[in-house]
Amino acid sequence: MFKAALKGLAGHRGRLIRTALSIVAGVAFVAGTFILTDTLRSSFDDLFGILNEGIDAQVRTEAPFTSDQGFTSGREPVSAELLGEIRALPEVAAADGSVYGWAIIVDKSGNAIQPQAPTLGFSWSEGAEELNIADLRTGRAPEAPDEVTMDAGTAVDNGFVVGDRVTIITESGTEQYTLVGTFGFDEVDNLLGSTNVAWVVPTAQRVMNVAGFVEINVAAADGVDADALIGAIDRILPNDIEVIGQDALVQEQTDLTDSAISIFNTALLVFAGVALFVGAFTIANTFSIIVAQRTREMALYRAVGATGGQVQRMVLLESLVIAVIASVIGVGAGALVAMGLTGAFSALGVDLPSAGLVFKPRTAIVGMSVGIIVTTAAAISPAITASRVPPVAAMRDIHHDGERVSRQRLLSGSLVTIIGIVLLVDGLYFDPPFELAFVGAGALVFFLGVALLSPLIAGRMARIIGFPARRLFGMTGKLARENAGRRPVRTAATAGALMIGIALVSFFLIFNESLKVSFVGAIDRALAADVIVAEPGDGPPNPISPQLAVDLEALPEVAVATGVRAGEARFDGATRFVNGIDPTRILAVANVEFTAGGIDRLAEPGTMIVRAERADENGWSVGDSVPVEFVRTGMQAIEVVGIYEGEEAFTGNYNLGYVTFDANFAGAYDSAVFADFAEGVTPEQGMAAIAPLSEAYANVEFQSQAEYKASFEESLDQALVFLTVLLVLAILIALMGITNTLALSVLERTREIGLLRAVGMTRRQVRRMIRYEALIVAVFGAVLGVGVGFFFGWIVVQASAGIGIDTFAVPLASVLVVFLIAGVAGILAATSPARKAAKLNVLDAIAYE
């Protein structure tokens, strides 16, 4: 039987290739994801190795937890005296105090350089070469307070050369420095697209507002091991200061990027999974068509003595051979996918300091297993069908038509669909552990259920969708419509593969629209401000100098301007965002309604106001003293002085007055500034009046409320585009499925097409007939997909009221575009089968056996 299986495959190479392709694509996505994230991890490991090279120990203040808001960890600085004491230790060869924070370079045309990567400023190491992470490329190290150095990559990209005057924005304001040198990091001229500047220590301390050092880096004396060094330092450290070794330091940094890479990895794998799922659909469909077409062959095997089990194994073996070939190719193609993604990153300005792609054995093992399991699993049901072919079928004429859709299908389909809905609802509403897994499994099972049920309506739907085709295109349209409807199970399975991609795209469209409408509504309700000042883009937050609010309010056109500060604190062990606000001004720009207490006492130290929902959850009322843990100051008792109702996304949950915020966070800077125009000032006049400020504050964007909403919508749309692009593969695989089904159907209908040609159908009409059929199948898939997408969108929006999504909105125009694209794609998918059908030799087609 093994031989028979191989011969069966070799006899249909085109079909084999198309079937394999749908698995190759999915496996390549999986392998590519692993290769990419392994490469990223190894790049970061290399990077942290480079950055921490020579640092045997690091001294810093203890923090109960770390916050990644901003670039400093939020720790209290260590003093210069401590540096002296450490340097005096015999175990220490060298020690350096380091200061770093955010610094934004203004390019030669006056625009702030704000990549999707950190913008860093730090102190140039004073003494020991081994502790300096920067390696000079041109010029010299900074020596005077007004001198600066810059990473060579940024310098080259922006045309800066030694001797230039460079404008740099820091939290102390905007100043000019003379560029005296450029540097790299070991082999690379730039770190992952970030911008880096370095000053002498006193300048860094001044512009970063650090009294002392963020950390002290230590190199051990010859012959002193890490433990001895750490022990020696630890003995002289005060209670609230800690020392950690190089390994722990690297581990800390690696952990931070690892968790980000893991999220990225999981997200990509989810989309790879979608592609594989669609591929499985396509394969199952292809195999069942092939088995149906080979009924006689199967029956002949049975007639000459093969058992049902042998026939079943033969079909499974065929699928296994395809699976192995496709998976091997897929794993190899994964490298191409990874290269493509890396290329995409560098196009976005993120250069990965990679010494080539990292290919771990795990990538091959997982890719192969996934490909083989998915393919053979998809072939199980067709294999069982094949094994049930009775030997007598060899002698019978086979009727391909009259496929019956059984009652059993209705029952099992309904059951599976209901299980899917239960899983979805459970995951969305009842917060089980692994809720995302519940939602994912629910969606998957729901898809299967719909796929099982869809043959029940496939015939009728084909007729409805094809109705205009009959009207517009006459007999070719009529035939296409009949062909699409004659094998409901096949049509539904083909459309079902397309349904999955389209359902996810329309779900994203609907969710995105709902998010936009909900949030724009929330902006209208929550924000009274005419102007919103924020740092642009999705990069790490660039703090805004508090001076900006002062400068804004000084303008006669502006009535009120106030900054809002942001940080993280822990409540009962959970890290939450907290805001710092000006109690005397905030109500002029934000709408909240106090249900208890008020804002007045927020001016007193150690107080906060809390959004009602959170207060209720925590059982707090006005007058309660709540323990809050800060990175810098540790556990503090904060009194709740007001409870309010407001939009979570725009009024936050926990608001401290400036006085309380500044006492517990390092660096009193704003993360956003809101302003109201004076009475009688039009938005145009107001925006014109504040425009000159953008020169001094090049790192922020001044937006009217309308612009703010628009940019919010725009950033959501960008995310949508990204997600949609990731689904393109799933849709392409489904289209390959359409091509495959059509090619097999054309083969099956060779005689019919020959007859049509004999009685006068032109080649062009034959092509058209096949294309219309594809169009009908594709639109059917789109109808199913958009329907499922609507359902997913609706149920998820219903479940998302808690995070501020309160409106279910459908972007009708976009949904129409989805239909249009599906239709066009379907027609394109029909190109090759249509051409093949048109080229059929009339004589071969009508020749008798």
Next chain:
Amino acid sequence: MTHTLREKTPATPAPGVAAARAEGAVKVYGAGAAEVRALDGISLEFPAGEFTAIMGPSGSGKSTLLHCLAGLDALTEGRTFIGEVDLTTLRDKELTLLRREKVGFIFQAFNLIPTLNAAENITLPEDIAGEKPNPEWYEQVIETLGLADRLRHRPSELSGGQQQRVAAARALVARPEIVFADEPSGNLDSKSGSELLGFMRMAVTDLNQTIVMVTHNPLDAAYADRVVFLADGRAVDEMRSPTSTKVFDHLKMMEA
């Protein structure tokens, strides 16, 4: 009913011109040692309004001749004509349109599109061309062939004889210059077969239709006006006013 039919006659070529003819037709399959001369220089005429049967042993080239005459296959040498049109000068599209407009087909099997009902199958060539059949003519053909109560049925719901009658109706409704039939009764029992041949005979006699039929059945050949015998790709003999006995004897003699 036949008296009404006489008033509507199919389109016929100008008098004196054969409905179809072959001139030195040669068809070669394969090359070298494997070369087979399916047609070896056949010249034949098929006068308008005549029912011609083509007979001969297996491999005599009768089916190939029919295919080449009908524009379904191309000759290696020589020419074939439908009316005055030389098929060997036409390209695929022109051939297709010629088949649609001037030629009707009745095949041995698989004559009907399974997704279309009988009525739709009958008007298929007109529908493909985007034309409407002449309604009276259509009614008459349907009635003559006794299909009036089967029009809404799909092929799978019709008997073999009914299916072939639908195929004949399709060939006649288009009023082609010539109908080619390839073993039309091959899949039918003898009663249905003779019924079908009777209808074809009637179309020639009453409607002045031209029919060229390939068959191996002397009973079928007896319905024709003339029988042409082929052997080894050549026309070797001809018989006018055949009877089944005469045809049978002739075939026996050819094989001997």
